[in-house]
Amino acid sequence: MSDQNDWRKQALDLGPVLLFVAGYVLVREKTFAIGGRDYEGFVIVTACFIPLLLLTNWLLYKLTGKVSRMQIFTLVLAVVFGGLTVALNDERFFKMKSTLAFGIFSGLLWIGIARGQSWLEFVMDGALPITHEGWMILTRRLAIFFAGVAVANEIIWRGFSTDVFVAWDTFGQMAAMMGFFVTQAGLFKRHSTEET
Template sequence: MSEQNDWRKQALDLGPVLLFVGGYLLVRDQSFAIGGRDYAGFVIVTACFIPILALSNWLLYRLTGKVSRMQILTLVLAVVFGGLTVALNDERFFKMKSTLAFGIFSGLLWIGLARGQSWLEFIMDGALPITHEGWMILTRRLAVFFACIAAANEVIWRGFSTDVFVAWDTFGQMAAMMGFFLAQAGLLKRHSTEDIPPRAR
């Protein structure tokens, strides 16, 4: 991928999140009367976020020729729970999205592990140059991590303000993911296949 396309990909990945946060900060204390019903700013921003996220995924596909399976599942959940949030005028549905998404991710990884397989390797198309054993260890760790993120999301959306939830749902989860993968540097180094003959992997 060219440097220009790489910049565009980053913009498409982060753009919807930044627009969601910016939009929420602008209208969080406002209420909008539409069709005889009052909608909180969070619900309005959610309604705008769904098509923006869908558009960014479509543009990402046009740019790179593919969209990851995790991105597709995230989009589906955003559409379903975002749609319920708007249709029922209840922000709780959108706040549950991360709980279900990470819960599903964790569950799928555990199912694969129970079958002696790393479905993470399948999802990531073998993007990391590590051995099968390395993939299994990473998958196990990520399954636990995703379960923790799902649990944390439940605690945060139920026990804290919407402002805290928005910060967590955007930058908090992103920082947690970055921290997790940075912490796996030792694992990736120990199980690297870059210096191993293909038959020995």
Template structure:
């Protein structure tokens, strides 16, 4: 019964935002403060970037755990993100190579694009299955939004590859911290016309 009650409990918006974006902001602040420092552990020198990555992994794990404890639920996207952060962040720390962590957004967005694309090939919108309550749309609207989002995720993967391979670490950190979230926000803002055309009114949904 306690688990059921926890499942039904909603997180306050301010707490949810803090848990979702707090680790990202902490990573950015930590990088700004430590990027020019070198840390020696067991005779091995680690850059500030790798050191901050090592701190980011448990911080994200704790934030994700708290979200689960407070809401009783984690989205598949949150779980996949945590797994890939642990895997690629861990590789960066273990091998002392920052490239693995920089590749992580590429893998995440390719994974999401692939999952959505696979559903489209089957004539289904996997996006609808996980976001139906948040954005009530007609089936045609879900299919259009899913196609657009799959293409958008693929574009983000390409953009991340271009940034980390051709630009400085400072540029990539700024891109990851601000560029990616703002791009996602802008994408959904740009879908306002689709929501207006294919949205389901509350009375229609209830009926």
């Protein structure tokens, strides 16, 4: 992929999230009357986020020729739970999305582990040059991590303000994921299949 396409891919990946946060900050304390119903700012931003997410995933597919299985799954959850949020005028549905997503990811990884398989290796299409044993260890650790993120999401959306939830959902989870993979550097080195 060229540098220009790589820049576009990053913009399409991060753009919707950044626009969601910007939109939320602008309208979080406002209420909008539409069709005889009052909608809080979070619900309005969610209503705008869904088509934006669909558009950026379509553009990503046009640019790269593929969209990962994880991106498709996340998109489906965002559309379903975002749609429920807007249709029922209840922000709790969108807030539950990450709990369900990370819970399902964790459960699926544990099913693979029970079968002696690393479904993570399958999903990532062998993107990391590590041994099968390394993939199995990484899969176990990631299954535990995903379960922890699901629990954290439940605690945060139920116990804290929407402002805290938005920060967690957009930046906290991403930071936690990056931190997780940074801590796996020793595993990648010990189980590397590369000579150097």
